[in-house]
Amino acid sequence: MGLMDANSAGYVHGGTVMLLCDEVAGLAAIKHSRLRVVTAGMDRMTFLEPIHVAELVTFTASVNAVWRTSMEVGVRVDAEQPRDGTVRHTNTAYLTMVALDEDGRPTEVPPLLAGSDDEKRREREAQTRRRNRLAERDELQRDRSG
Ligand SMILES: CC(C)(COP(=O)(O)OP(=O)(O)OC[C@H]1O[C@@H](n2cnc3c(N)ncnc32)[C@H](O)[C@@H]1OP(=O)(O)O)[C@@H](O)C(=O)NCCC(=O)NCCS
Secondary structure (H helix, E strand, O other), X not given: OOHHHEOOOOEEOHHHHHXXXXXXXXXXXXXXXXXXXEEEEEEEEEEOOOOEOOOEEEEXXXXXXXXXXXXXXXXXXXXXXXXXXXXXEEEEEEEEEEXXXXXXXEOOOOOOOOOOHHHHXXXXXXXXXXXXXXXXXXXXXXXXXX
């Protein structure tokens, strides 16, 4: 991370981290679906610790769950201090990406084959986040319509 990524106190902007999370999530979704994708939502962006100028930042993305045309991608962000090799987990993000056909309409994505225990846990947790998101949407709609 360079000076342009940070504020005057030397902390990397949250928006810079979010932009890079969005980019890697998009790439993971494209690699899974082999289709164009758009970001439909960022469901969570957690800032656990600040990232400082001159740290080396690694973004690791995985497709956690797949529905009909959408996918949840989880992104883990780690910051490394290159002088002593200390690595800190600084952020976690969950984004929903939607695959589009040639006409720009949502289109089906291939299923996800969760194999390892970790992959199965990520898929379960993604299902919980989606259930909560839809339940919240329904509750707000009910509230607005009286
Ligand atoms: C995302 C988008 C394609 C969805 O279009 P839509 O007309 O609502 O399409 P649908 O109702 O058929 O929904 C398609 C999928 O998107 C999901 N979706 C739509 N809005 C969502 C939201 N806010 N959060 C999470 N998922 C969402 C739906 O659940 C559905 O998933 P599923 O097929 O796996 O069940 C459309 O809203 C869009 O183009 N948004 C702008 C995207 C953008 O500009 N992103 C930034 C630049 S990449």
